[in-house]
Amino acid sequence: MRAVYAESFNPDDPLAGLVVGERPDPEPPDGWTRVAVRAASLNHHDLWTLRGVGIKAEQLPMILGCDAAGVDEATGAEVVVHAVINQPGWTGDDTVDPKRSLLSEKHQGSLAEYVIVPQRNVIPKPADLSFAESACLSTAWLTAYRMLFTKSGLRPGQTVLVQGSGGGVATACISMARAAGLRVYATARTADKQARALELGAHEAFESGARLPEKVDAVMETVGEATYAHSARSLKPGGRIVISGATSGPNPPADLNRFFFLQLELVGSTMGTKAELTDLIAFLAATGLRPHIDRTLPLEQAGDGLAAMASGELVGKIVLET
Secondary structure (H helix, E strand, O other), X not given: OEEEEEOOOOXXXXXXXXXXXXXXXXXXXXXXXXXXXXXXEOOHHHHHHHHOOOOOHHHOOEEOOOOOEEEEOOOOOEEEEOOEEOOOOOOOOHHHOOOOEEEOOOEOOOOEOEEEEEHHHEEEOOOOXXXXXXXXXXXXXXXXXXXXXXXXXXXXXXXXXXXXXXXXXXXXXXHHHHHOOOEEEEEEOOHHHHXXXXXXXXXXXXXXXXXXXXXXXXEEEOOOHHHHHHHHHOEEEEEEEEEOOOOOOOOOOXXXXXHHHOOXXXXXXXXXXXXXXXXXXXXXXXXXOOOOEEEEEEHHHHHHHHHHHHHOOOOOEEEEEO
């Protein structure tokens, strides 16, 4: 089968180890199923894998990709793949299983013609969502859903700041926050991305680091070092930063005085559960929201998509179709 995979690691030039080529067709073990992939989206996780983060050299070659939508070969049904792979018998929150992994960590990923996953990791794809739209859900949009509706404590009518509004998680946060009745502020480095944030649903958009018209109840943070100080300064007393990524670096100044004096909170959030993915799909059906897709590319052009993501030249998701 055709697949996009990491053949080697290069921390400084991650695309140097990328290959688009042939890999063996996967055979599902007992309790697993094979999905014929119709669409899969790119995530920063793919770039981290190519840099050698979270994976060992003996696991190479590793097919990249966390999300997919396609056809379950066991049933013929159109499905969305949940990317969190739990240990057998795990019954708690999928995201806190100490032995959990994502596709492309322990198990081969989804940027291929076929992917195998546990049978519990497929859910029905709604007929009114395209394969490309569905392929955006189980990483970026699910992460955003959990940040907003499970971790933030936000209620309709409150205010939220979304940092770095070009990325997949951030654009999902903007759209869903607006649909849920929150007042949404967004930041972006360029005027074009600020304008796109307004189109996606932000009430106002600003340069990165700009002073906001008011303090906010919560911040959705995926950027890390470059925006963390601004996130902390933007909060009301008792406010909360929900963080699910640190693409600009993981070690900003802690600013502990501000946190204890204003009783701020920093809350980590990772991916989401299968139940939350089901709720996310229901939310899209109820609101009519759809993931914003920056571009759709054939599998063979994965390198172009990853290069665009690495440079930040996108708004929303990049999807590969098989």
